[in-house]
Amino acid sequence: MPELPEVETTRSGLESLLHDHPVIKKVRLMRGDIRFKIPKNLPKQLEGQKIVGVRRRAKYLLFDTANGILLNHLGMTGSWRMVEPGDEDKHDHCYIELENGKRLAFRDPRRFGVIDLIQPGGEAKHKLLKNLGVEPLDETAWTSDYLFQRSRKRKVAIKVFIMNQVVVVGIGNIYASEALYRAQVKPQKLASKVTREECERIVKSSREILQHAIKAGGSSIRDYKQASGESGGFQLLHKVYDRENQECPVCLSKIRAKVLGGRSTYWCPICQK
DNA sequence: AACAAGACCTGTAAGC
DNA sequence: TGCTTACAGGTCTTGT
Numbered sequence: 001m002p003e004l005p006e007v008e009t010t011r012s013g014l015e016s017l018l019h020d021h022p023v024i025k026k027v028r029l030m031r032g033d034i035r036f037k038i039p040k041n042l043p044k045q046l047e048g049q050k051i052v053g054v055r056r057r058a059k060y061l062l063f064d065t066a067n068g069i070l071l072n073h074l075g076m077t078g079s080w081r082m083v084e085p086g087d088e089d090k091h092d093h094c095y096i097e098l099e100n101g102k103r104l105a106f107r108d109p110r111r112f113g114v115i116d117l118i119q120p121g122g123e124a125k126h127k128l129l130k131n132l133g134v135e136p137l138d139e140t141a142w143t144s145d146y147l148f149q150r151s152r153k154r155k156v157a158i159k160v161f162i163m164n165q166v167v168v169v170g171i172g173n174i175y176a177s178e179a180l181y182r183a184q185v186k187p188q189k190l191a192s193k194v195t196r197e198e199c200e201r202i203v204k205s206s207r208e209i210l211q212h213a214i215k216a217g218g219s220s221i222r223d224y225k226q227a228s229g230e231s232g233g234f235q236l237l238h239k240v241y242d243r244e245n246q247e248c249p250v251c252l253s254k255i256r257a258k259v260l261g262g263r264s265t266y267w268c269p270i271c272q273k
Numbered sequence: 274a275a276c277a278a279g280a281c282c283t284g285t286a287a288g289c
Numbered sequence: 290t291g292c293t294t295a296c297a298g299g300t301c302t303t304g305t
Contacts, residue, residue: 002298035281035301059299076298077283091283110282112299128301156276165300172298219298262278264296 002074004136004170005213007059014054014061014080014104021050022098024065030093034111035075038094042117046070058132058169060114068117071126075112081105133167136206142168144200151191151199158194159187160261162206171206174219174241177266179206181240186272187265188258212237240266 002010027043049065056062063070072078083092083105094115096104106115118126134141150167151158159176162168171179180187182205185198194202213219216237239249244257248268257266 006298035299073299075282075300108282109284110297110299112282154275160276163299174298261276263299 002059002076002078002218003172003175003213004056004059004210005175005216006218007056007061007074007170008214009218010074010080011054011056011061014063017082017102017104018051018054020100021052022100022102023048023050024096025099026095026097028095028097030095034093034108034113034115035073036114036116038115039117042070042115045117057129058135058165059172060129062118062123066120068119069123071114071116071118071128072106073114073128075108075110075114077110078106078108078113081107131166132169133165134169136168136170136210139207142203142207144196144203147199147203148194148196151194154191156191157188157260158185158191158202159265161191162202163261163263168206170210173263173265174238175206175209175213177241178239179209181266181268181272182206182209184272187267188260240268242266 024046027046029038029043032038032040045068046065049067051063051065053064054061055064059073061072061074063072081104083095083103088105089107091109092105092107093111093113094106098104106113114128116126116128123129134146136142147162147168151161154161159180162171162179163173163176177187179202183198183201185194185202219238240255242264243255243266245254247253248255248271251268251270253268253270255266256269257264259265
């Protein structure tokens, strides 16, 4: 799924599609639940409301209206698109019909995504938002001091640690491997043993990797599509992810892979210490 | 409190 | 051509 760059690419695509702040005519829920139950009053509460903007917090999208926020997570396979008549799909779980005649669809085959309603003013207290860590693109929050202090005494691999959304948000399985490769830190190194200098490199590298991926329109292995329907281009830039036994672009060693914290992890045995 | 493993789903690719 | 198995961008829940 979508990690921060894919969610941000989706957000900016939606922002363009909704630049004229259309009014929601009808919300059609094709099922009562995706990952969690969808509030039954969500359609009634958002119909007639103007979509005044689309924000991102961590890997969540927030559609703003004056009468509440539609909260969405793409899970592993979620995507938004404008859908023409006849283009409906069996995995479309929610349609948002607009007064301007357009129709947004949320498609999510695996149904790991989330759609929820946040009451006006309830954003900070929302269960799924209240425990999130710092935004990695925020240079005043995602700092080497922050990473160093938070990682002391933590007995998990640094890769597992930076994927913990309570610590820092938006870094998922692809960009965790890519960021640590760029930082030249072995993913299995214990978080508590990572030095100040390494923290500096991890913070800088992770931010750069995410920024580059956003510029490229996100990665688009498998299911991911931009809101415009375009595929992303960043997978062409993956240096280690999904490249087991292929050459390290720098030293030509064979990229290695193992499972860490239940997720496939890739690194260069020479470049990363 | 911190950590590991299990659970939730469907689609696709690989192996036999 | 099937059938079976493994695996996939996430994260909440459960158990130690």
